[in-house]
C-alpha cells in the first residue's frame with residue numbers, strides 16, 4: 078500500500094519549469110528522502126502534494142485521496158513542516174500548540190492535553206512557558222514539527238528540516254523524526270545533504286533539474302543501493318610534496334582499482350573506497366614503503382556534487398550548491 | 402477547476418467554524434497587542450507626537466477656518482489618521498504570516514479558511530477600538546471634547562471604526578501582494594495620501610489643486626463628518642463634499658470594502674498558482 082503516489086507532476090512558474098514529470102511512490106510507514114540541490118523542485122513537489130499548490134499536469138494521491146479533487150480529505154491526514162517555520166514568536170511554546178490544536182478542531186481540553194504530550198515528546202517541557210522568541214533554531218524546528226503532529230498525521234512532509242542548523246540541533250531534529258517513524262507515520266523529507274537522507278530514509282529519490290529541463294527524479298533506491306550506484310565512500314588524500322603526486326596516484330589507482338581524481342594545486346587525490354578500512358590501511362602502508370609523506374587522509378561520503386556527477390554526468394551549478 | 406469534497410458539510414457548519422476559528426485567531430491578535438505594547442504604542446506615538454506638536458506648540462499660530470480652538474479642530478483629524486494608518490499594521494501581519502510558514506500552515510489544515518480573514522478583521526477592529534479609546538483620552542487631556550452629546554460621539558466613533566474596517570481589507574490585499582520589506586516601505590506611499598487631507602488645515606487654505614484633492618480625499622470625509630458629529634470647529638459650508646461629509650464617510654469605506662473583499666479572496670485563492 079502506498080501512502081503517497083505522484084504521477085507525472087508538472088509545474089511551470091512563468092518561464093521556469095520547476096517540475097517536468099515528477100513520479101514518486103512511497104510505501105506506507107516508510108521514510109523517503111527527496112534529495113536534490115537548490116532549485117531542483119523539492120519545495121514545489123512538496124507544496125503540490127500538501128495541497129498548497131496546484132499542478133499544471135499529472136496527479137498525486139496522498140493517504141488515498143487525490144490532492145486536487147479532495148484537498149479537504151488530504152488536509153485531515155497530513156502534516157507539513159515547511160522550509161520557514163510557522164511558529165508564533167510572541168506566544169509561548171505551549172500556547173502555540175494549543176492555538177493550532179483549536180484550529181485543528183480537537184476542542185480546548187484535548188488541545189491542552191495534546192500540547193502537553195507533544196512538548197514532552199519533543200523535550201520542550203522545560204521551555205513550554207517561555208515565549209518562542211527565546212527558542213533556539215532547533216527548539217523552534219521541534220515546536221514546528223510538534224505542531225504538524227497534533228492530529229497524528231498519516232503522512233508527514235518535511236521540507237529541508239535541518240538546513241542552516243548546527244550539528245547539535247540537527248541531531249535533535251533527526252531523533253524526533255526517527256521516533257515518529259517508529260509510530261508508523263509515513264515521512265517525505267527533502268534535503269540537500271546525502272548524509273541526512275542516508276541517516277533517516279528507507280529509500281532515497283534524487284531530484285535534478287538539468288539545464289534546459291525542469292526537475293525530475295533521476296534515481297530512486299535504498300541508501301545502500303544508491304551509494305553503490307555512486308561509488309560509496311571516498312578516500313581523500315593530501316600528500317606533503319607535489320613531486321609525490323604521481324607516485325601516490327599510481328598506488329591509489331592500483332589499490333582501489335578505480336580512476337583517481339587529482340587536484341594538483343591542493344596536492345589532493347580522491348578515489349572511491351569500497352572496502353573502507355582495507356583500502357585505507359593498504360594505501361597508507363604502500364605509500365610509507367615508497368617514502369611518500371601523507372599530510373592528511375580521510376574516508377568520507379561522496380558529496381551531493383559527486384553523487385550528481387555520477388548520476389547525471391553533470392556538476393551541480395554553482396548557484397545551486399548546498400548552503401550549509 | 403471545481404473542488405469536490407465528499408464530506409460536503411452544510412453552510413451552517415462552515416459558518417460556525419468560520420466564527421470559531423476566527424475567534425481563535427482573534428485571541429492571538431489580542432495577545433500580541435497586550436504582550437507587545439511597543440508595537441501598538443508605536444502606532445499611537447505618531448498621532449500623540451502630532452497632537453503635542455500641532456496642538457500645543459504650533460496651536461496658537463494655527464488658524465481654524467471659520468474660527469475656533471485649534472486642538473478642537475485637530476483631534477478628529479488625528480483620530481481618522483490613526484485609523485487610516487492602521488492599514489500598515491494589517492499589512493505587516495498579513496505579509497509576515499505569508500512569508501513565514503503561518504499562512505501555509507493555515508492552508509494545509511482542515512480549518513475554515515474564511516476564519517483566517519475573519520479573525521484578522523476581528524482582532525484589528527478590537528485593537529483599533531482600544532487605540533481609539535487611548536487617543537480620545539489624549540485629546541481630552543489637551544482640552545478637546547465633544548459637544549453634541551454621547552449619541553454624536555458614538556456615531557463619530559462608528560464612522561472612525563468603519564474607516565479602519567475598510568483599511569483592513571486594503572491591508573490584507575497589500576499584505577498578500579507585497580513581501581514584508583516592501584510592506585514596510587509602503588509607508589512612504591501611504592503617508593502623503595493621509596497628509597493631503599483636511600487633517601491639519603482646511604483645504605481652502607491650500608493651493609487650489611491641492612485643496613481639491615484634499616477635499617475629495619476619503620480621509621477628509623471621515624474627518625469632516627467627525628468634526629460635525631463631535632461638534633468641533635472647522636466645518637465650513639460650501640462644497641458638495643463638505644455638505645455631504647457623513648454620507649461620504651459611510652460610502653467611501655463601503656466602496657473600498659466592496660472592491661477589496663473580492664480582490665483579497667482572489668489573491669488568497671491564487672496563492673495556489
Ligand SMILES: Nc1ncnc2c1ncn2[C@@H]1O[C@H](COP(=O)(O)OP(=O)(O)O)[C@@H](O)[C@H]1O
Nearest residue numbers: 090093095113114115116117118119120121122
Ligand atoms: N513562486 C514561484 N515563482 C517563480 N518561480 C518559482 C516559484 N517557486 C519556485 N520557483 C522556481 O522553480 C524552481 C524550483 O524551485 P523549488 O521547488 O523551490 O526548488 P528547491 O526547493 O529544490 O530549492 C526554481 O528555479 C525556482 O526559482
Ligand SMILES: [Mg+2]
Nearest residue numbers: 119120121160
Ligand atoms: Mg526548497
